[in-house]
Amino acid sequence: MSSATLALDIGLLRDLEEPSALLRIARDEIPTLASRLELLASIVEENWESLPQPLRDLAVAYAYYDSERYATEPLARLKAAAASVRLLWRGIAYRGEMVRLMTAIVRLNDAIFTALERESPEYREHLATRLEGPFTGEEMTGAQLREWMHKI
Amino acid sequence: MLSFVSGCIRYRIVALEAFLSSVRRVMESHYSTDTASKRKFVNHLATEWETIARNPLGVIGASPEPWPPGKTNSRNGFDLYKLRFYMPGLRGSARRGRFMYLVHDASCSVFAIWLYTHEEFDRRPPAGDLRDELRRSTEVVLQQLRGHPLELAVPGKDNIVLLLATEDQASLLRARGLTRERGRKKRKPR
Numbered sequence A: 001m002s003s004a005t006l007a008l009d010i011g012l013l014r015d016l017e018e019p020s021a022l023l024r025i026a027r028d029e030i031p032t033l034a035s036r037l038e039l040l041a042s043i044v045e046e047n048w049e050s051l052p053q054p055l056r057d058l059a060v061a062y063a064y065y066d067s068e069r070y071a072t073e074p075l076a077r078l079k080a081a082a083a084s085v086r087l088l089w090r091g092i093a094y095r096g097e098m099v100r101l102m103t104a105i106v107r108l109n110d111a112i113f114t115a116l117e118r119e120s121p122e123y124r125e126h127l128a129t130r131l132e133g134p135f136t137g138e139e140m141t142g143a144q145l146r147e148w149m150h151k152i
Numbered sequence B: 001m002l003s004f005v006s007g008c009i010r011y012r013i014v015a016l017e018a019f020l021s022s023v024r025r026v027m028e029s030h031y032s033t034d035t036a037s038k039r040k041f042v043n044h045l046a047t048e049w050e051t052i053a054r055n056p057l058g059v060i061g062a063s064p065e066p067w068p069p070g071k072t073n074s075r076n077g078f079d080l081y082k083l084r085f086y087m088p089g090l091r092g093s094a095r096r097g098r099f100m101y102l103v104h105d106a107s108c109s110v111f112a113i114w115l116y117t118h119e120e121f122d123r124r125p126p127a128g129d130l131r132d133e134l135r136r137s138t139e140v141v142l143q144q145l146r147g148h149p150l151e152l153a154v155p156g157k158d159n160i161v162l163l164l165a166t167e168d169q170a171s172l173l174r175a176r177g178l179t180r181e182r183g184r185k186k187r188k189p190r
Helices: A011-015 A019-024 A027-050 A053-072 A074-093 A095-119 A121-131 A142-150 B017-030 B035-054 B130-147 B167-175
Strands: A003-009 A137-140 B012-016 B062-064 B078-086 B096-104 B109-117 B150-154 B157-165 B179-182
Touching (some): A003 A011, A003 A027, A003 B167, A011 A053, A011 B130, A027 A095, A027 B150, A027 B157, A053 A095, A053 B130, A095 A121, A095 B078, A121 B096, A121 B109, A137 A142, A137 B017, A142 B017, A142 B035, B035 B078, B035 B096, B035 B109, B130 B157
Parallel strands (some): A003 B157, B012 B109
Antiparallel strands (some): A003 B179, A137 B012, B062 B078, B078 B096, B096 B109, B150 B157
16 A cells, blocks of 8 residues: 655744735645645644654644734734735635635644643543533523523 | 434433533633623523534534543443533633533433633743744744654554655655655556
């Protein structure tokens, strides 16, 4: 059976954090990039512990920067808004390709945050306590939950 | 996304006391003053609740979660799932909401066990400016890759290796047709 080595320019992780970078990627490169990011996400999901520490540090910086930049950089919010309009247009023009790329980016971000949670001893302890049982409680519908939450 | 055919038309959802406590804590921490966002959050969770009641194994944004300390998400007929969603009106790691639930197919039951935000397990790098940290850590990795591109095995795909490389190395492979074929070569057509 033959095997294939697919290359991903790791510098793209840094560049992808700028919305304008998404505008510079050629249309025929988008599916290729999306598939590479999907593969990287599956590696993070399954084998986070086996990744070299510098790569994990980069992944963590990437994921947190994405979460925080809009809160800390007013100029970035303006730029992002302007880029979003152009991205929206691109999204309409290249709908299938852009949806796949954005989905891959979201999946990669989620995979990194999930890996960090699973690494945390506090997380494992919290979860183990909740999984001990017994699983008894109050049966609720969505409407009942809504009513209960409104009282808080 | 995994999805299984089940004999249950609808699942009953049981909210454990620990779950209700976690919801109360999240709401008091994040929505005690912002009533508009609180309303959105309440409606969002109630909507997800109904979606889970219809098909807990096929909810968009939910995936199997390993049952610690193992790698599988099933134990004694219970399947553990984690739903990821965005918390309305919140920023940073608090924006990333998680809802964990157990599915017991034999009794058509779901047990809501925990709601939290990623902020509770925050691992943000200590650097003040994350953009600088991102650039710095990228340079460290690129420096290492210049000598030795990193080959990573892709889970579940024995015939694919992902090569993390610098732009130059990636371009070189792209020029060769995006992939570097290894092993048995395809026979040329006559």
